[in-house]
Amino acid sequence: MSGRVRLGAVGAGWWATSNHFPIFAAREDVDLVGVCGIGPELEAVREQFGFGMATTDYDELLDQDLDAVVISTPHDLHHPQAVAAIDRGLHVLVEKPVTLHADQGWDLADRVRERGVHFLAPYGWNYKPFIVEAKRLVAAGHLGEIQHVLCHMASPTRGLFAGDTNHIRSLWDSKTSGPEPSTWQSPARGGGYAHGQVTHSSALLFWLSELRASSVMAKVSTGGAAVDLFDAAVITFDGGALGSLSGAATLPDGNPYQVDIRIFGTEGVLLLDTERERVSLHRYDGTRWDLDIEPGAGAYECIVPPNRFIDLIAGASTENNSDAVVAARSVELIDAMLRSAADGGVETTVHGETSVNQKEKTA
Ligand SMILES: NC(=O)c1ccc[n+]([C@@H]2O[C@H](COP(=O)([O-])OP(=O)(O)OC[C@H]3O[C@@H](n4cnc5c(N)ncnc54)[C@H](O)[C@@H]3O)[C@@H](O)[C@H]2O)c1
CATH class of the missing domain: 3.30.360.10 (Dihydrodipicolinate Reductase; domain 2)
Known part of the structure; x- marks a missing residue:
């Protein structure tokens, strides 16, 4: 694709704010469109990283004009949130464990293949x-x-x-x-x-x-x-x-x-x-x-995986190790x-x- 990657993020807790958001915010080719979370710190997170909007409603985030979503919520939410994004044709970075149950894991793999989107689980090693x-x-x-x-x-x-x-x-x-x-x-x-x-x-x-x-x-x-x-x-x-x-x-x-x-x-x-x-x-x-x-x-x-996710979307890399x-x-x-x-x-x-x-x- 050409142009900046329009990114939404769901989950704005410890890991997203200490690892992923600083990496995305530092990239010229990423547009931080919106962030979704339920904690009281949400507005402070929006301001710190310069997201265009903040919401507690995941559907409202997905309704923005996005290319990709980063999912850094508690483990049991990954599957439904990833399904909703993939079904809209969005690329997804899904935190580990990507699901808690085998059938959900393969369900994601099948949907990713059918929709032809990029899926990366940020396993740093x-x-x-x-x-x-x-x-x-x-x-x-x-x-x-x-x-x-x-x-x-x-x-x-x-x-x-x-x-x-x-x-x-x-x-x-x-x-x-x-x-x-x-x-x-x-x-x-x-x-x-x-x-x-x-x-x-x-x-x-x-x-x-x-x-x-x-x-x-x-x-x-x-x-x-x-x-x-x-x-x-x-x-x-x-x-x-x-x-x-x-x-x-x-x-x-x-x-x-x-x-x-x-x-x-x-x-x-x-x-x-x-x-x-x-x-x-x-x-x-x-x-x-x-x-x-x-x-x-x-x-x-875990510096390379979020960067690689953007590179895959931008066509700058084809190597997905996870x-x-x-x-x-x-x-x-x-x-x-x-x-x-x-x-x-x-x-x-x-x-x-x-x-x-x-x-x-x-x-
Ligand atoms: N890849 C790695 O090396 C690595 C390292 C640390 C954590 N993680 C993963 O990152 C994920 C998040 O971990 P954390 O420690 O940041 O958790 P956390 O508890 O600090 O943050 C969770 C976030 O999810 C949000 N949230 C909770 N319910 C929500 C809902 N219904 N809708 C929208 N947002 C909701 C919370 O507001 C919070 O912002 C976990 O999956 C964890 O395993 C990965």
Whole structure:
């Protein structure tokens, strides 16, 4: 498209105001048409970033002349809000987890495909240069057929999920608000570590490996919180690969986030670690790649994804590392993990019916 991208935003809380809005406001090619939220800070947010209007009514926002919508609301609102935007032919950036249930995730993927709009879930690690390089190595086929994976994540997020949510403002601050406890700590609204953080490590695994989970046995524990702080699962993937997943919300503040993914194939092994910045791919034929990575380069940031969303719309990039299919594969795994855990850890099917989108992808 030519001209500026006319953007609307729904959700004007901590994350939108500390990460997304400053990025969009700094771009010459973005017109901040309107913002929708329900908090008392809405007018202050409108003024800070220069949105053309503010409303508490999402339909009124969608009635503006828009190209795209950014959705940064609590988890349980993402699906209906994304559907309403996509059905109007708007491009959408949908925060993680893009939905809470598998059928909703695939519903979004199908609608995105049918309407031909851009959909990006802002998973920051999928855009780190050393991780993009890891993806290139895997996509070149150096692992052979994947037989086993390990997917671990741990975060300094005890406060976010089980205490004073404002503690996270020391990492990403907002002039107007900290995260609402109801967004992160409510079981009914998709709070907890699985939907809040394992969504990142699993989306990275699915993008890197192109695997899809077929069944899972999981247990979670709360450490006394209202939501899961610890997650453990054994996963079987389509094609028979076996995997283990772990998640822990309670690293001490100041510790780097841990995302540790190991993929074992018939021809080689990939080791990827964001905490100590390692990407190694070693093949049985003796070929080895050990990437040179700057210390600190693994720290979490989410600068590229909102920029990439605009670049995709503007035609300046075609690389989407976190599209609707990657996001839906993550949602369906976490949905099944939590159902398995609620049933005492029984083996639970991840996907039954195959969506149109998925059939095309696997054809
Ligand atoms: N990609 C990342 O790295 C990353 C990082 C942090 C948060 N997030 C995600 O961002 C999203 C928002 O998190 P947050 O911490 O900013 O939450 P928050 O509680 O601070 O903000 C939620 C916002 O949604 C608005 N809202 C609530 N109900 C609404 C409704 N019915 N209509 C319109 N607006 C409504 C609130 O007014 C508020 O502005 C979550 O999905 C979270 O997982 C993503």
